[in-house]
Amino acid sequence: MQTRAAVVEAQGQPFTLSDVELEEPRADEVLVRMVATGLCHTDLTMGSFLPPEMFPNVFGHEGAGVVERVGADVAGLEAGDHVVLSFRSCRDCAKCRAGLVGYCDSHLLLNYMGMRLDGSQPISRDGEPLFGSFFGQSSLAAHALAYADNCVKVDPALDLTLLAPYGCGFQTGAGTVLTVLRPRPDECLVVYGAGAVGLAAVAAARAEGVECVVAVDPLAGRRAVAERLGATVVDPAEAADVVARVKELTGGGAAYGIDTTAIPAVIKQAQQSLGIRGTLVALGLGAEEFALDAIDLLQAGKTVKASIEGDADPQEMVPRLLAMRAEGRFPLDDLVATYPAEAINDAVADVGAGTVVKPVLVW
Structure with missing residues:
Protein backbone atom coordinates (compact mmCIF):
# COMPACT_ATOMS: atom_id res chain seq x y z
CA MET A 1 0.00 0.00 0.00
CA GLN A 2 1.09 3.58 -0.55
CA THR A 3 1.55 5.84 2.46
CA ARG A 4 3.67 8.79 3.61
CA ALA A 5 6.76 8.69 5.78
CA ALA A 6 9.33 11.10 7.19
CA VAL A 7 12.54 9.84 5.61
CA VAL A 8 16.08 10.71 6.67
CA GLU A 9 17.85 10.43 3.33
CA ALA A 10 21.43 10.40 4.62
CA GLN A 11 23.37 10.62 7.86
CA GLY A 12 22.83 13.97 9.56
CA GLN A 13 20.18 15.16 7.09
CA PRO A 14 16.75 16.59 8.04
CA PHE A 15 13.50 14.71 7.62
CA THR A 16 11.78 14.72 4.23
CA LEU A 17 8.15 13.75 3.89
CA SER A 18 7.95 11.24 1.05
CA ASP A 19 5.51 8.84 -0.60
CA VAL A 20 6.55 5.25 0.12
CA GLU A 21 5.25 1.71 -0.30
CA LEU A 22 4.44 -0.33 2.80
CA GLU A 23 4.11 -4.10 2.47
CA GLU A 24 0.96 -5.92 3.53
CA PRO A 25 1.20 -7.35 7.05
CA ARG A 26 2.77 -10.78 7.37
CA ALA A 27 1.28 -13.45 9.61
CA ASP A 28 2.88 -12.00 12.77
CA GLU A 29 2.44 -8.31 11.89
CA VAL A 30 -0.12 -5.62 12.66
CA LEU A 31 -0.96 -2.77 10.27
CA VAL A 32 -1.58 0.42 12.23
CA ARG A 33 -2.93 3.69 10.86
CA MET A 34 -0.96 6.27 12.77
CA VAL A 35 -2.86 9.07 14.45
CA ALA A 36 0.10 10.62 16.23
CA THR A 37 3.82 10.01 16.71
CA GLY A 38 6.00 11.45 19.44
CA LEU A 39 9.35 12.83 18.36
CA CYS A 40 12.01 11.42 20.68
CA HIS A 41 15.64 12.41 21.14
CA THR A 42 16.60 8.88 20.07
CA ASP A 43 15.06 9.47 16.63
CA LEU A 44 17.28 12.52 16.21
CA THR A 45 20.39 10.86 17.64
CA MET A 46 20.10 7.83 15.38
CA GLY A 47 19.82 10.12 12.36
CA SER A 48 23.40 11.22 13.02
CA PHE A 49 24.77 8.17 14.81
CA LEU A 50 23.97 5.29 12.47
CA PRO A 51 26.55 4.53 9.73
CA PRO A 52 25.99 5.95 6.22
CA GLU A 53 25.05 2.56 4.82
CA MET A 54 21.92 2.49 7.04
CA PHE A 55 20.18 5.26 5.09
CA PRO A 56 17.65 6.23 3.81
CA ASN A 57 15.87 5.37 7.06
CA VAL A 58 12.42 5.86 8.58
CA PHE A 59 12.58 6.35 12.34
CA GLY A 60 9.82 6.81 14.91
CA HIS A 61 9.16 4.72 18.01
CA GLU A 62 6.40 6.55 19.89
CA GLY A 63 3.48 5.74 17.63
CA ALA A 64 -0.20 5.83 18.58
CA GLY A 65 -2.91 4.76 16.18
CA VAL A 66 -5.71 2.44 15.16
CA VAL A 67 -5.26 -1.16 14.04
CA GLU A 68 -6.41 -1.68 10.45
CA ARG A 69 -5.44 -5.31 9.83
CA VAL A 70 -3.74 -8.13 11.71
CA GLY A 71 -1.82 -11.15 10.43
CA ALA A 72 -3.19 -14.66 10.80
CA ASP A 73 -0.92 -15.51 13.75
CA VAL A 74 -1.62 -12.35 15.79
CA ALA A 75 -3.63 -12.88 18.99
CA GLY A 76 -5.21 -10.30 21.26
CA LEU A 77 -5.59 -7.54 18.66
CA GLU A 78 -8.18 -6.84 16.00
CA ALA A 79 -9.12 -4.15 13.53
CA GLY A 80 -10.39 -1.04 15.27
CA ASP A 81 -8.28 -1.42 18.42
CA HIS A 82 -6.51 1.73 19.59
CA VAL A 83 -2.87 1.08 20.41
CA VAL A 84 0.27 2.76 21.73
CA LEU A 85 3.44 1.40 20.14
CA SER A 86 6.58 0.74 22.15
CA PHE A 87 9.82 -1.23 21.83
CA ARG A 88 10.03 -4.85 20.70
CA SER A 89 11.11 -7.97 22.58
CA CYS A 90 11.00 -11.65 21.66
CA ARG A 91 9.09 -12.62 24.82
CA ASP A 92 10.79 -16.01 24.74
CA CYS A 93 14.47 -15.70 25.77
CA ALA A 94 15.57 -16.13 29.39
CA LYS A 95 15.63 -12.38 30.07
CA CYS A 96 12.18 -11.87 28.59
CA ARG A 97 10.77 -14.76 30.61
CA ALA A 98 12.27 -13.16 33.72
CA GLY A 99 10.38 -9.94 32.95
CA LEU A 100 13.44 -8.04 31.71
CA VAL A 101 12.02 -7.46 28.25
CA GLY A 102 14.18 -4.38 27.63
CA TYR A 103 17.23 -6.64 27.81
CA CYS A 104 15.91 -9.21 25.34
CA ASP A 105 18.67 -11.23 23.68
CA SER A 106 17.46 -9.84 20.34
CA HIS A 107 16.98 -6.24 21.51
CA LEU A 108 19.42 -4.65 19.05
CA LEU A 109 18.19 -6.67 16.10
CA LEU A 110 14.52 -6.09 16.88
CA ASN A 111 14.78 -2.37 17.60
CA TYR A 112 17.73 -0.67 15.93
CA MET A 113 18.64 -2.42 12.71
CA GLY A 114 15.73 -1.10 10.64
CA MET A 115 14.74 -4.46 9.21
CA ARG A 116 12.94 -7.67 10.05
CA LEU A 117 14.87 -10.54 11.58
CA ASP A 118 15.08 -12.18 8.15
CA GLY A 119 16.82 -9.08 6.77
CA SER A 120 13.87 -7.82 4.73
CA GLN A 121 12.59 -4.25 4.89
CA PRO A 122 8.84 -3.54 4.89
CA ILE A 123 9.15 -0.05 3.36
CA SER A 124 10.32 0.79 -0.15
CA ARG A 125 10.30 3.74 -2.52
CA ASP A 126 10.38 3.48 -6.28
CA GLY A 127 11.27 -0.17 -5.90
CA GLU A 128 14.24 0.47 -3.59
CA PRO A 129 14.02 -0.73 0.03
CA LEU A 130 14.36 1.74 2.90
CA PHE A 131 15.42 0.89 6.43
CA GLY A 132 12.00 0.82 8.01
CA SER A 133 11.41 -1.36 11.05
CA PHE A 134 12.85 0.93 13.72
CA PHE A 135 11.70 -0.39 17.12
CA GLY A 136 9.49 -2.70 15.09
CA GLN A 137 7.35 0.21 13.92
CA SER A 138 9.08 3.11 12.09
CA SER A 139 6.07 5.16 13.12
CA LEU A 140 7.16 8.52 11.69
CA ALA A 141 4.75 7.57 8.94
CA ALA A 142 1.03 7.63 8.23
CA HIS A 143 0.94 3.80 8.48
CA ALA A 144 3.25 1.35 10.20
CA LEU A 145 3.75 -2.38 10.56
CA ALA A 146 4.08 -3.40 14.20
CA TYR A 147 3.75 -6.57 16.28
CA ALA A 148 1.61 -7.90 19.09
CA ASP A 149 4.53 -7.62 21.52
CA ASN A 150 4.97 -3.88 20.98
CA CYS A 151 1.30 -2.88 20.60
CA VAL A 152 -0.37 -1.86 23.88
CA LYS A 153 -4.14 -1.71 23.58
CA VAL A 154 -5.68 1.41 25.16
CA ASP A 155 -9.14 2.81 25.81
CA PRO A 156 -10.52 4.18 22.52
CA ALA A 157 -12.01 7.11 24.43
CA LEU A 158 -8.54 8.48 25.15
CA ASP A 159 -6.86 11.09 22.93
CA LEU A 160 -4.07 9.30 21.06
CA THR A 161 -2.18 12.54 20.46
CA LEU A 162 -1.59 12.71 24.22
CA LEU A 163 -0.72 9.03 24.56
CA ALA A 164 2.07 8.72 21.98
CA PRO A 165 4.90 9.71 24.41
CA TYR A 166 3.97 6.86 26.75
CA GLY A 167 5.56 4.36 24.37
CA CYS A 168 9.08 5.55 25.19
CA GLY A 169 9.81 8.94 26.79
CA PHE A 170 7.26 8.96 29.60
CA GLN A 171 7.72 5.23 30.19
CA GLU A 309 13.29 2.00 28.94
CA GLY A 310 13.28 2.27 32.74
CA ASP A 311 13.43 -1.54 33.01
CA ALA A 312 9.74 -1.42 32.15
CA ASP A 313 7.51 -3.87 30.31
CA PRO A 314 5.30 -1.63 28.16
CA GLN A 315 2.42 -4.10 28.42
CA GLU A 316 2.41 -3.37 32.16
CA MET A 317 3.92 0.10 32.48
CA VAL A 318 1.83 1.95 29.88
CA PRO A 319 -1.49 0.87 31.47
CA ARG A 320 -0.08 1.67 34.92
CA LEU A 321 0.89 5.20 33.89
CA LEU A 322 -2.43 5.77 32.14
CA ALA A 323 -4.21 4.72 35.34
CA MET A 324 -2.09 7.22 37.29
CA ARG A 325 -2.95 9.84 34.67
CA ALA A 326 -6.67 9.13 35.10
CA GLU A 327 -6.26 9.59 38.86
CA GLY A 328 -4.55 12.95 38.32
CA ARG A 329 -1.20 11.67 39.65
CA PHE A 330 0.70 11.83 36.35
CA PRO A 331 -0.25 15.23 34.88
CA LEU A 332 1.90 15.49 31.76
CA ASP A 333 -0.69 16.31 29.08
CA ASP A 334 0.41 19.92 28.81
CA LEU A 335 3.95 18.87 27.90
CA VAL A 336 2.66 17.81 24.48
CA ALA A 337 2.83 20.27 21.58
CA THR A 338 1.23 19.01 18.38
CA TYR A 339 2.49 19.62 14.85
CA PRO A 340 1.15 18.55 11.48
CA ALA A 341 3.38 15.85 10.05
CA GLU A 342 4.56 18.23 7.33
CA ALA A 343 6.08 20.46 10.03
CA ILE A 344 8.38 17.79 11.44
CA ASN A 345 11.54 19.86 10.97
CA ASP A 346 9.87 22.78 12.78
CA ALA A 347 9.23 20.38 15.66
CA VAL A 348 12.89 19.35 15.62
CA ALA A 349 13.98 22.98 15.74
CA ASP A 350 11.58 23.86 18.55
CA VAL A 351 12.56 20.97 20.81
CA GLY A 352 16.22 21.76 20.15
CA ALA A 353 15.65 25.37 21.16
CA GLY A 354 13.77 24.27 24.25
CA THR A 355 10.56 26.09 23.34
CA VAL A 356 8.58 22.83 23.57
CA VAL A 357 9.09 19.77 25.76
CA LYS A 358 7.38 17.01 23.82
CA PRO A 359 6.55 17.50 20.14
CA VAL A 360 3.96 15.10 18.73
CA LEU A 361 3.27 14.84 15.03
CA VAL A 362 -0.33 14.43 13.91
CA TRP A 363 -0.94 12.47 10.71
Whole structure:
Protein backbone atom coordinates (compact mmCIF):
# COMPACT_ATOMS: atom_id res chain seq x y z
CA MET A 1 0.00 0.00 0.00
CA GLN A 2 1.09 3.58 -0.55
CA THR A 3 1.55 5.84 2.46
CA ARG A 4 3.67 8.79 3.61
CA ALA A 5 6.76 8.69 5.78
CA ALA A 6 9.33 11.10 7.19
CA VAL A 7 12.54 9.84 5.61
CA VAL A 8 16.08 10.71 6.67
CA GLU A 9 17.85 10.43 3.33
CA ALA A 10 21.43 10.40 4.62
CA GLN A 11 23.37 10.62 7.86
CA GLY A 12 22.83 13.97 9.56
CA GLN A 13 20.18 15.16 7.09
CA PRO A 14 16.75 16.59 8.04
CA PHE A 15 13.50 14.71 7.62
CA THR A 16 11.78 14.72 4.23
CA LEU A 17 8.15 13.75 3.89
CA SER A 18 7.95 11.24 1.05
CA ASP A 19 5.51 8.84 -0.60
CA VAL A 20 6.55 5.25 0.12
CA GLU A 21 5.25 1.71 -0.30
CA LEU A 22 4.44 -0.33 2.80
CA GLU A 23 4.11 -4.10 2.47
CA GLU A 24 0.96 -5.92 3.53
CA PRO A 25 1.20 -7.35 7.05
CA ARG A 26 2.77 -10.78 7.37
CA ALA A 27 1.28 -13.45 9.61
CA ASP A 28 2.88 -12.00 12.77
CA GLU A 29 2.44 -8.31 11.89
CA VAL A 30 -0.12 -5.62 12.66
CA LEU A 31 -0.96 -2.77 10.27
CA VAL A 32 -1.58 0.42 12.23
CA ARG A 33 -2.93 3.69 10.86
CA MET A 34 -0.96 6.27 12.77
CA VAL A 35 -2.86 9.07 14.45
CA ALA A 36 0.10 10.62 16.23
CA THR A 37 3.82 10.01 16.71
CA GLY A 38 6.00 11.45 19.44
CA LEU A 39 9.35 12.83 18.36
CA CYS A 40 12.01 11.42 20.68
CA HIS A 41 15.64 12.41 21.14
CA THR A 42 16.60 8.88 20.07
CA ASP A 43 15.06 9.47 16.63
CA LEU A 44 17.28 12.52 16.21
CA THR A 45 20.39 10.86 17.64
CA MET A 46 20.10 7.83 15.38
CA GLY A 47 19.82 10.12 12.36
CA SER A 48 23.40 11.22 13.02
CA PHE A 49 24.77 8.17 14.81
CA LEU A 50 23.97 5.29 12.47
CA PRO A 51 26.55 4.53 9.73
CA PRO A 52 25.99 5.95 6.22
CA GLU A 53 25.05 2.56 4.82
CA MET A 54 21.92 2.49 7.04
CA PHE A 55 20.18 5.26 5.09
CA PRO A 56 17.65 6.23 3.81
CA ASN A 57 15.87 5.37 7.06
CA VAL A 58 12.42 5.86 8.58
CA PHE A 59 12.58 6.35 12.34
CA GLY A 60 9.82 6.81 14.91
CA HIS A 61 9.16 4.72 18.01
CA GLU A 62 6.40 6.55 19.89
CA GLY A 63 3.48 5.74 17.63
CA ALA A 64 -0.20 5.83 18.58
CA GLY A 65 -2.91 4.76 16.18
CA VAL A 66 -5.71 2.44 15.16
CA VAL A 67 -5.26 -1.16 14.04
CA GLU A 68 -6.41 -1.68 10.45
CA ARG A 69 -5.44 -5.31 9.83
CA VAL A 70 -3.74 -8.13 11.71
CA GLY A 71 -1.82 -11.15 10.43
CA ALA A 72 -3.19 -14.66 10.80
CA ASP A 73 -0.92 -15.51 13.75
CA VAL A 74 -1.62 -12.35 15.79
CA ALA A 75 -3.63 -12.88 18.99
CA GLY A 76 -5.21 -10.30 21.26
CA LEU A 77 -5.59 -7.54 18.66
CA GLU A 78 -8.18 -6.84 16.00
CA ALA A 79 -9.12 -4.15 13.53
CA GLY A 80 -10.39 -1.04 15.27
CA ASP A 81 -8.28 -1.42 18.42
CA HIS A 82 -6.51 1.73 19.59
CA VAL A 83 -2.87 1.08 20.41
CA VAL A 84 0.27 2.76 21.73
CA LEU A 85 3.44 1.40 20.14
CA SER A 86 6.58 0.74 22.15
CA PHE A 87 9.82 -1.23 21.83
CA ARG A 88 10.03 -4.85 20.70
CA SER A 89 11.11 -7.97 22.58
CA CYS A 90 11.00 -11.65 21.66
CA ARG A 91 9.09 -12.62 24.82
CA ASP A 92 10.79 -16.01 24.74
CA CYS A 93 14.47 -15.70 25.77
CA ALA A 94 15.57 -16.13 29.39
CA LYS A 95 15.63 -12.38 30.07
CA CYS A 96 12.18 -11.87 28.59
CA ARG A 97 10.77 -14.76 30.61
CA ALA A 98 12.27 -13.16 33.72
CA GLY A 99 10.38 -9.94 32.95
CA LEU A 100 13.44 -8.04 31.71
CA VAL A 101 12.02 -7.46 28.25
CA GLY A 102 14.18 -4.38 27.63
CA TYR A 103 17.23 -6.64 27.81
CA CYS A 104 15.91 -9.21 25.34
CA ASP A 105 18.67 -11.23 23.68
CA SER A 106 17.46 -9.84 20.34
CA HIS A 107 16.98 -6.24 21.51
CA LEU A 108 19.42 -4.65 19.05
CA LEU A 109 18.19 -6.67 16.10
CA LEU A 110 14.52 -6.09 16.88
CA ASN A 111 14.78 -2.37 17.60
CA TYR A 112 17.73 -0.67 15.93
CA MET A 113 18.64 -2.42 12.71
CA GLY A 114 15.73 -1.10 10.64
CA MET A 115 14.74 -4.46 9.21
CA ARG A 116 12.94 -7.67 10.05
CA LEU A 117 14.87 -10.54 11.58
CA ASP A 118 15.08 -12.18 8.15
CA GLY A 119 16.82 -9.08 6.77
CA SER A 120 13.87 -7.82 4.73
CA GLN A 121 12.59 -4.25 4.89
CA PRO A 122 8.84 -3.54 4.89
CA ILE A 123 9.15 -0.05 3.36
CA SER A 124 10.32 0.79 -0.15
CA ARG A 125 10.30 3.74 -2.52
CA ASP A 126 10.38 3.48 -6.28
CA GLY A 127 11.27 -0.17 -5.90
CA GLU A 128 14.24 0.47 -3.59
CA PRO A 129 14.02 -0.73 0.03
CA LEU A 130 14.36 1.74 2.90
CA PHE A 131 15.42 0.89 6.43
CA GLY A 132 12.00 0.82 8.01
CA SER A 133 11.41 -1.36 11.05
CA PHE A 134 12.85 0.93 13.72
CA PHE A 135 11.70 -0.39 17.12
CA GLY A 136 9.49 -2.70 15.09
CA GLN A 137 7.35 0.21 13.92
CA SER A 138 9.08 3.11 12.09
CA SER A 139 6.07 5.16 13.12
CA LEU A 140 7.16 8.52 11.69
CA ALA A 141 4.75 7.57 8.94
CA ALA A 142 1.03 7.63 8.23
CA HIS A 143 0.94 3.80 8.48
CA ALA A 144 3.25 1.35 10.20
CA LEU A 145 3.75 -2.38 10.56
CA ALA A 146 4.08 -3.40 14.20
CA TYR A 147 3.75 -6.57 16.28
CA ALA A 148 1.61 -7.90 19.09
CA ASP A 149 4.53 -7.62 21.52
CA ASN A 150 4.97 -3.88 20.98
CA CYS A 151 1.30 -2.88 20.60
CA VAL A 152 -0.37 -1.86 23.88
CA LYS A 153 -4.14 -1.71 23.58
CA VAL A 154 -5.68 1.41 25.16
CA ASP A 155 -9.14 2.81 25.81
CA PRO A 156 -10.52 4.18 22.52
CA ALA A 157 -12.01 7.11 24.43
CA LEU A 158 -8.54 8.48 25.15
CA ASP A 159 -6.86 11.09 22.93
CA LEU A 160 -4.07 9.30 21.06
CA THR A 161 -2.18 12.54 20.46
CA LEU A 162 -1.59 12.71 24.22
CA LEU A 163 -0.72 9.03 24.56
CA ALA A 164 2.07 8.72 21.98
CA PRO A 165 4.90 9.71 24.41
CA TYR A 166 3.97 6.86 26.75
CA GLY A 167 5.56 4.36 24.37
CA CYS A 168 9.08 5.55 25.19
CA GLY A 169 9.81 8.94 26.79
CA PHE A 170 7.26 8.96 29.60
CA GLN A 171 7.72 5.23 30.19
CA THR A 172 11.50 5.56 30.45
CA GLY A 173 11.49 8.40 32.98
CA ALA A 174 8.67 7.07 35.10
CA GLY A 175 9.85 3.47 34.84
CA THR A 176 13.28 4.40 36.13
CA VAL A 177 11.65 5.74 39.28
CA LEU A 178 8.95 3.11 39.70
CA THR A 179 10.90 0.00 38.66
CA VAL A 180 14.63 0.70 38.99
CA LEU A 181 15.06 3.11 41.93
CA ARG A 182 11.83 2.83 43.93
CA PRO A 183 12.67 5.71 46.29
CA ARG A 184 11.04 5.94 49.70
CA PRO A 185 9.11 9.11 50.55
CA ASP A 186 11.90 10.25 52.88
CA GLU A 187 14.68 9.88 50.26
CA CYS A 188 15.88 12.53 47.80
CA LEU A 189 15.90 12.22 44.02
CA VAL A 190 17.70 14.63 41.69
CA VAL A 191 16.89 14.72 37.97
CA TYR A 192 19.38 16.26 35.56
CA GLY A 193 17.63 17.43 32.39
CA ALA A 194 13.95 18.38 32.61
CA GLY A 195 12.85 17.23 29.17
CA ALA A 196 10.08 14.69 28.63
CA VAL A 197 12.02 11.83 30.25
CA GLY A 198 13.19 13.89 33.21
CA LEU A 199 9.79 15.44 33.87
CA ALA A 200 8.15 12.02 33.73
CA ALA A 201 10.60 10.93 36.41
CA VAL A 202 9.73 13.98 38.53
CA ALA A 203 5.99 13.29 38.15
CA ALA A 204 6.37 9.61 39.02
CA ALA A 205 8.45 10.37 42.12
CA ARG A 206 5.95 12.91 43.38
CA ALA A 207 3.11 10.47 42.64
CA GLU A 208 4.88 7.96 44.90
CA GLY A 209 5.03 10.51 47.72
CA VAL A 210 8.72 11.43 47.43
CA GLU A 211 8.97 14.82 49.13
CA CYS A 212 12.51 15.81 48.12
CA VAL A 213 12.72 16.01 44.32
CA VAL A 214 15.19 18.36 42.64
CA ALA A 215 15.35 19.15 38.92
CA VAL A 216 18.46 20.70 37.34
CA ASP A 217 18.01 22.34 33.92
CA PRO A 218 19.33 25.50 32.23
CA LEU A 219 16.01 26.32 30.51
CA ALA A 220 13.59 28.47 32.47
CA GLY A 221 10.50 27.00 30.80
CA ARG A 222 11.43 23.47 31.74
CA ARG A 223 12.31 24.48 35.28
CA ALA A 224 8.87 26.08 35.55
CA VAL A 225 7.19 22.82 34.54
CA ALA A 226 9.32 20.83 37.00
CA GLU A 227 8.38 23.28 39.74
CA ARG A 228 4.69 22.91 38.90
CA LEU A 229 5.08 19.14 39.20
CA GLY A 230 6.47 19.56 42.70
CA ALA A 231 10.25 19.73 42.26
CA THR A 232 12.72 22.20 43.68
CA VAL A 233 14.67 23.58 40.73
CA VAL A 234 18.28 24.55 40.12
CA ASP A 235 19.56 26.69 37.27
CA PRO A 236 23.10 25.45 36.59
CA ALA A 237 23.98 28.75 34.97
CA GLU A 238 23.26 30.63 38.18
CA ALA A 239 24.56 28.14 40.73
CA ALA A 240 28.19 28.88 41.52
CA ASP A 241 28.68 25.21 42.34
CA VAL A 242 25.94 22.82 41.16
CA VAL A 243 27.18 19.94 43.29
CA ALA A 244 27.29 22.06 46.42
CA ARG A 245 23.83 23.51 45.72
CA VAL A 246 22.30 20.06 45.20
CA LYS A 247 23.92 18.73 48.35
CA GLU A 248 22.56 21.72 50.24
CA LEU A 249 19.02 21.03 48.97
CA THR A 250 19.24 17.30 49.70
CA GLY A 251 20.75 17.42 53.16
CA GLY A 252 24.25 16.34 52.20
CA GLY A 253 23.60 14.40 49.00
CA ALA A 254 20.80 12.65 47.16
CA ALA A 255 19.94 9.00 47.57
CA TYR A 256 19.20 8.81 43.85
CA GLY A 257 20.04 10.66 40.66
CA ILE A 258 18.84 10.38 37.08
CA ASP A 259 20.73 11.86 34.15
CA THR A 260 18.88 12.40 30.87
CA THR A 261 21.38 14.77 29.27
CA ALA A 262 24.23 12.44 28.16
CA ILE A 263 26.57 15.39 28.77
CA PRO A 264 29.76 14.02 30.36
CA ALA A 265 30.32 17.01 32.68
CA VAL A 266 26.72 16.82 33.92
CA ILE A 267 26.95 13.08 34.55
CA LYS A 268 30.03 13.66 36.67
CA GLN A 269 28.19 16.36 38.65
CA ALA A 270 25.26 14.01 39.11
CA GLN A 271 27.56 11.35 40.54
CA GLN A 272 29.33 13.80 42.85
CA SER A 273 26.05 15.18 44.20
CA LEU A 274 24.92 11.77 45.45
CA GLY A 275 25.08 10.97 49.14
CA ILE A 276 26.81 7.96 50.69
CA ARG A 277 25.85 4.78 48.77
CA GLY A 278 23.75 6.81 46.39
CA THR A 279 22.72 5.51 42.96
CA LEU A 280 22.82 7.33 39.63
CA VAL A 281 20.97 6.02 36.57
CA ALA A 282 22.27 7.36 33.25
CA LEU A 283 19.51 7.44 30.63
CA GLY A 284 20.78 9.89 28.03
CA LEU A 285 21.92 8.67 24.63
CA GLY A 286 24.67 10.56 22.84
CA ALA A 287 28.06 10.56 24.56
CA GLU A 288 30.13 7.50 23.68
CA GLU A 289 32.01 7.72 26.98
CA PHE A 290 32.15 9.87 30.10
CA ALA A 291 34.50 10.25 33.07
CA LEU A 292 33.55 9.55 36.68
CA ASP A 293 35.14 10.79 39.89
CA ALA A 294 36.80 7.54 40.94
CA ILE A 295 37.78 8.68 44.44
CA ASP A 296 34.27 9.91 45.17
CA LEU A 297 32.79 6.71 43.73
CA LEU A 298 34.99 4.35 45.73
CA GLN A 299 35.06 6.19 49.03
CA ALA A 300 31.31 6.72 49.15
CA GLY A 301 30.19 3.33 47.84
CA LYS A 302 28.18 4.90 45.05
CA THR A 303 26.60 3.12 42.11
CA VAL A 304 26.42 4.37 38.52
CA LYS A 305 24.25 2.29 36.21
CA ALA A 306 22.07 2.54 33.13
CA SER A 307 18.58 1.42 32.24
CA ILE A 308 16.80 0.51 29.02
CA GLU A 309 13.29 2.00 28.94
CA GLY A 310 13.28 2.27 32.74
CA ASP A 311 13.43 -1.54 33.01
CA ALA A 312 9.74 -1.42 32.15
CA ASP A 313 7.51 -3.87 30.31
CA PRO A 314 5.30 -1.63 28.16
CA GLN A 315 2.42 -4.10 28.42
CA GLU A 316 2.41 -3.37 32.16
CA MET A 317 3.92 0.10 32.48
CA VAL A 318 1.83 1.95 29.88
CA PRO A 319 -1.49 0.87 31.47
CA ARG A 320 -0.08 1.67 34.92
CA LEU A 321 0.89 5.20 33.89
CA LEU A 322 -2.43 5.77 32.14
CA ALA A 323 -4.21 4.72 35.34
CA MET A 324 -2.09 7.22 37.29
CA ARG A 325 -2.95 9.84 34.67
CA ALA A 326 -6.67 9.13 35.10
CA GLU A 327 -6.26 9.59 38.86
CA GLY A 328 -4.55 12.95 38.32
CA ARG A 329 -1.20 11.67 39.65
CA PHE A 330 0.70 11.83 36.35
CA PRO A 331 -0.25 15.23 34.88
CA LEU A 332 1.90 15.49 31.76
CA ASP A 333 -0.69 16.31 29.08
CA ASP A 334 0.41 19.92 28.81
CA LEU A 335 3.95 18.87 27.90
CA VAL A 336 2.66 17.81 24.48
CA ALA A 337 2.83 20.27 21.58
CA THR A 338 1.23 19.01 18.38
CA TYR A 339 2.49 19.62 14.85
CA PRO A 340 1.15 18.55 11.48
CA ALA A 341 3.38 15.85 10.05
CA GLU A 342 4.56 18.23 7.33
CA ALA A 343 6.08 20.46 10.03
CA ILE A 344 8.38 17.79 11.44
CA ASN A 345 11.54 19.86 10.97
CA ASP A 346 9.87 22.78 12.78
CA ALA A 347 9.23 20.38 15.66
CA VAL A 348 12.89 19.35 15.62
CA ALA A 349 13.98 22.98 15.74
CA ASP A 350 11.58 23.86 18.55
CA VAL A 351 12.56 20.97 20.81
CA GLY A 352 16.22 21.76 20.15
CA ALA A 353 15.65 25.37 21.16
CA GLY A 354 13.77 24.27 24.25
CA THR A 355 10.56 26.09 23.34
CA VAL A 356 8.58 22.83 23.57
CA VAL A 357 9.09 19.77 25.76
CA LYS A 358 7.38 17.01 23.82
CA PRO A 359 6.55 17.50 20.14
CA VAL A 360 3.96 15.10 18.73
CA LEU A 361 3.27 14.84 15.03
CA VAL A 362 -0.33 14.43 13.91
CA TRP A 363 -0.94 12.47 10.71
